[in-house]
Amino acid sequence: MARLNMVTAIDQALLQEMERDPKVIVLGEDVGRDGGVFRVTEGLVERFGEERVIDTPLAESGIVGFAIGMALAGYRPVAEVQFSGFVYPGYDQILSHAARYRTRSRGQWTVPLVVRMPYGGGIRALEHHSESMEAVFAHIPGLKVVMPADPYEAKGLLTAAIRDPDPVIFFEPARVYRAIKMEVPEEQYEIPLGVARVVREGKDLTLIGWGAQLRVCREAADRLASEGRYEVEVVDIRTISPFDFETVTASVVKTGRAVIVHEAPRTCGFGAEISAQIMERAILRLEAPVRRVTGFDTIPPLAKLEDYFQPDVDLVVHEIIATMEF
Amino acid sequence: MADQRPQGKTNAAGGRSPKAGGRKAKAAKLVETTGLRPDELIGLLQRMMLIREFEEECARLYRAGRIRGVTHTYQGQEAVAVGVCSTLNVSDFITSTHRGHAHVIAKGGDVNLMMAELLGKATGYCKGRGGSMHIADMSQGILGANGIVGGGMGIAVGAALSSKMLGRDTVAVCFFGDGAMNQGILHEVSNIAACWNLPVVFLCENNFYGMSASVEDTLACKEMNLAGRAAAYDIPAATCDGMDVIDVHLATRAAVERARGGGGPSYVVCTTYRFLGHHVGDPLTYRDKSAVDPWRLRDPIPNFAGRLVADNLATREQVDRWEAEAKDAIARALAFAEESPDPDPSNLTEDVFA
Numbered sequence: 001m002a003r004l005n006m007v008t009a010i011d012q013a014l015l016q017e018m019e020r021d022p023k024v025i026v027l028g029e030d031v032g033r034d035g036g037v038f039r040v041t042e043g044l045v046e047r048f049g050e051e052r053v054i055d056t057p058l059a060e061s062g063i064v065g066f067a068i069g070m071a072l073a074g075y076r077p078v079a080e081v082q083f084s085g086f087v088y089p090g091y092d093q094i095l096s097h098a099a100r101y102r103t104r105s106r107g108q109w110t111v112p113l114v115v116r117m118p119y120g121g122g123i124r125a126l127e128h129h130s131e132s133m134e135a136v137f138a139h140i141p142g143l144k145v146v147m148p149a150d151p152y153e154a155k156g157l158l159t160a161a162i163r164d165p166d167p168v169i170f171f172e173p174a175r176v177y178r179a180i181k182m183e184v185p186e187e188q189y190e191i192p193l194g195v196a197r198v199v200r201e202g203k204d205l206t207l208i209g210w211g212a213q214l215r216v217c218r219e220a221a222d223r224l225a226s227e228g229r230y231e232v233e234v235v236d237i238r239t240i241s242p243f244d245f246e247t248v249t250a251s252v253v254k255t256g257r258a259v260i261v262h263e264a265p266r267t268c269g270f271g272a273e274i275s276a277q278i279m280e281r282a283i284l285r286l287e288a289p290v291r292r293v294t295g296f297d298t299i300p301p302l303a304k305l306e307d308y309f310q311p312d313v314d315l316v317v318h319e320i321i322a323t324m325e326f
Numbered sequence: 327m328a329d330q331r332p333q334g335k336t337n338a339a340g341g342r343s344p345k346a347g348g349r350k351a352k353a354a355k356l357v358e359t360t361g362l363r364p365d366e367l368i369g370l371l372q373r374m375m376l377i378r379e380f381e382e383e384c385a386r387l388y389r390a391g392r393i394r395g396v397t398h399t400y401q402g403q404e405a406v407a408v409g410v411c412s413t414l415n416v417s418d419f420i421t422s423t424h425r426g427h428a429h430v431i432a433k434g435g436d437v438n439l440m441m442a443e444l445l446g447k448a449t450g451y452c453k454g455r456g457g458s459m460h461i462a463d464m465s466q467g468i469l470g471a472n473g474i475v476g477g478g479m480g481i482a483v484g485a486a487l488s489s490k491m492l493g494r495d496t497v498a499v500c501f502f503g504d505g506a507m508n509q510g511i512l513h514e515v516s517n518i519a520a521c522w523n524l525p526v527v528f529l530c531e532n533n534f535y536g537m538s539a540s541v542e543d544t545l546a547c548k549e550m551n552l553a554g555r556a557a558a559y560d561i562p563a564a565t566c567d568g569m570d571v572i573d574v575h576l577a578t579r580a581a582v583e584r585a586r587g588g589g590g591p592s593y594v595v596c597t598t599y600r601f602l603g604h605h606v607g608d609p610l611t612y613r614d615k616s617a618v619d620p621w622r623l624r625d626p627i628p629n630f631a632g633r634l635v636a637d638n639l640a641t642r643e644q645v646d647r648w649e650a651e652a653k654d655a656i657a658r659a660l661a662f663a664e665e666s667p668d669p670d671p672s673n674l675t676e677d678v679f680a
Contacts, residue, residue, distance in 0.1 A: 025491075051491060056518065057514070057517055057518055057521065059514035059515075059517070059518065061480065061510060061511045061514050062480055062483070062511060062514030062515045062517075062518050064480065065479065065480015065481060065483070065484065065511055065514070065515060066480045066481070066483040066484030066487055066515060066518065067480075067484060068480060068481050068484055069469070069480060069481035069482060069483060069484020069485040069486075069487070069488065069498075070484040070485070070487055070488045071484070072469055072481065072484070072485065073419070073484065073485045073488035073489070073492075074488060074492070075488055075491070089510075092474075093480055093511075096474050096477060097472075097474075097477060097480075097481065101470075102677055102678065102679070102680070103455065103677050103678050104452055104455065104456045104460045104462075104470075105451075105452050105456065105460075105462055105470075105677075106452050106453035106455055106456075106676075106677050107676070107677040107680075108452075108462075108464060109462065109464060109470075110680060141678050142678050142679070144679070164680075165680040166679050166680055242679070
């Protein structure tokens with residue numbers, strides 16, 4: 001089995017879906033001839049031509065807007081936004097139109113649109129190039145929000161996202177793009193949206209993360225285990241909307257403790273929602289308050305301060321111990 | 327305040343010709359000048375009447391508290407919706423606006439389902455969930471009215487791109503008003519439509535006001551030539567008399583034929599006027615009460631009826647009968663809506679996802 005990084009895995013998912021379904025279209029700024037700012041769409045225009053791999057003008061509102069029209073008229077557009085911090089001119093189109101067609105029309109119309117974009121810090125970029133604003137999408141009824149953690153996950157989740165009849169926001173962790181390689185099957189496979197996974201079993205505490213932070217969570221759990229201190233169960237949320245509260249609840253009921261990790265700002269981050277769901281479903285099983293390890297309520301700082309902004313293994317370990325010793 | 331008195335037919339460059347009603351002399355041979363059959367010409371009048379009656383009923387229902395939310399009616403502008411949609415096929419697309427009832431009726435929407443939707447009934451187009459500003463009918467190519475000013479622009483261009491990619495000869499018409507001329511996305515998608523030569527018609531209804539904001543105060547356009555902006559994208563543009571269903575029909579027909587034939591996008595600006603306020607209940611503090619009077623003299627419905635009679639295509643008795651038929655159709659729509667059940671609250675969270 002080939003060992004792929006996340007860039008190649010996503011490229012492969014796009015290529016195979018485009019081969020399978022002629023209605024799948026890739027569009028965005030520099031996605032064709034240039035192969036995308038992170039080279040995720042490399043090779044697609046040579047394979048499928050400019051009709052299906054469309055270099056658009058620099059116009060996010062227009063890109064998302066006409067992708068909605070294409071989706072209504074029978075295509076399955078996969079739009080790329082170069083960085084998640086650039087999506088806001090198109091956010092109006094996503095919020096006001098894409099997310100609402102199905103509900104507004106009581107199920108008559110659907111917008112099978114995927115908007116892909118890299119998110120998050122760790123690449124020494126600056127504010128719009130480093131942010132993690134998944135919560136402002138998760139808050140919108142009618143949108144699915146997917147945040148893969150590794151290459152295998154990215155391929156399976158993107159394949160499912162393209163086949164999904166509803167609009168999906170697909171956040172790709174920029175710092176993971178080329179950071180790891182792992183075995184990824186050549187053949188197509190789907191990972192269903194809305195199903196979390198337990199990536200490491202443990203009895204003492206449930207550690208919840210997604211996207212780039214999952215690696216931090218695993219390393220923290222591994223360190224505590226290797227030191228013989230605690231057995232931490234790690235849950236990858238995968239899709240923060242729809243949110244799989246059953247998997248999370250089952251784990252917390254088992255361990256009695258939970259720590260949530262995200263690099264997004266703390267206030268109204270998705271960790272707050274998860275914490276609230278745990279309270280509603282498992283408060284009598286909790287041995288300690290649910291804690292959150294998050295970014296600060298500020299825009300991501302430039303490179304020198306970035307390591308202070310992002311949760312890291314030391315901080316996560318510290319919060320786990322504090323929760324265990326509560 | 328700049329001159330907002332109604333003008334006659336305007337030329338393709340957008341300048342206004344000086345005298346109103348200048349077309350009357352040459353209106354005598356409608357069949358020859360338009361190439362439309364008598365029944366098609368009569369259909370234009372009947373459709374305008376149906377819209378007028380629908381809107382009058384909406385205003386009554388709103389004032390009586392029967393329609394909730396905001397309702398924007400179309401009285402005065404009927405020639406635009408009917409003139410435009412009479413150039414389209416069922417498979418052609420339209421996107422509509424917050425003032426969209428007329429576009430839906432003109433494109434072939436069902437007034438029973440519309441009235442039920444406005445009254446929030448389960449039998450409505452959106453099962454009573456969408457309301458006045460969200461009626462859509464995929465079977466008629468109606469991609470939806472839209473509560474966001476300019477909200478249909480991206481969608482229309484995307485539908486046009488799909489038509490082109492699928493090798494179909496369908497055209498998308500994007501309705502919007504003078505206020506939406508200032509939305510940023512119009513720039514983005516005009517540029518895209520021109521770059522890719524897409525079969526879309528940007529159809530601006532200039533009724534001189536975006537809610538209370540007059541075009542003079544809010545549009546930076548030389549001599550108020552809204553269509554002149556299209557030149558920046560190298561898109562052909564025409565301005566037509568939005569009070570004259572034939573003028574609208576001919577201007578739009580040229581744009582639609584160009585789009586269908588692979589000639590790319592167009593702008594068509596229809597100069598028109600809304601007889602009533604922005605919404606039912608608008609106190610109209612921003613407009614002289616008498617400003618509407620000269621426009622009412624150019625009411626597209628009696629004027630076009632008069633032309634049909636003068637052309638011996640209809641009699642006065644027929645015109646009266648068609649008006650009564652329109653009233654009956656709307657009364658039946660209201661009865662249908664009233665007899666329909668309310669939506670079931672247990673369905674409130676359905677249809678968010680497939």
